[in-house]
Amino acid sequence: MKKNGFFRGFKIFGGNLIAIALLGLVIIGSLLLGIGTYFLGFAGFFYIFNVEYDSLYYLLLFLIFFFILSYFTKLIAKLSLIIFGPYLKTKKRFIGMKFILITIALWLAIFIIDEMMVEITVPIWTEILGALLLSIADTAFKGKMKKIVIIKKK
Known part of the structure; x- marks a missing residue:
């Protein structure tokens, strides 16, 4: 029986674990981007106002x-x-x-x-x-x- 799903292309590289790890990295990266933007925004605001x-x-x-x-x-x-x-x-x-x-x-x-x-x-x-x-x-x-x-x- 042939499975048609999102994770079917990842079977070659070791299964669903790699897909889940990559998805986790994307989520962590987006969180870090948001926190970094907020941090640099505050740093810039503080720099502007000495x-x-x-x-x-x-x-x-x-x-x-x-x-x-x-x-x-x-x-x-x-x-x-x-x-x-x-x-x-x-x-x-x-x-x-x-x-x-x-x-x-x-x-x-x-x-x-x-x-x-x-x-x-x-x-x-x-x-x-x-x-x-x-x-x-x-x-x-x-x-x-x-x-x-x-x-x-x-």
Whole structure:
């Protein structure tokens, strides 16, 4: 019986194991590309605004702590939005309050990490601008993802 499948061409080289390993490498490569882009984006942003840091290791440590802490601060912001959401009468006020709360949450994460790490010195206006840019990107990409999901459901 002849099998017609995706992995049939890999039987010569040792079976499905090679296909799965190659697929894993592609997934790991794409994850590393995304993380590297985010890292270099932060490094470029810090370079433009003359943020002083001792080495790239401390910048990577800053980003790791930022990911962890921003998750919790954004969670608190979303919970407070759930609490105050019914009091906001229009959709514009709700979106504006969401944007403000996410910006404050991201700024708080950057501020706390900046104060904890003495190896990195970020001026206050750079912290605010970074939080503002991140919240704009967060809002823009969240809207696109919801549109994609809605289109796929139809």
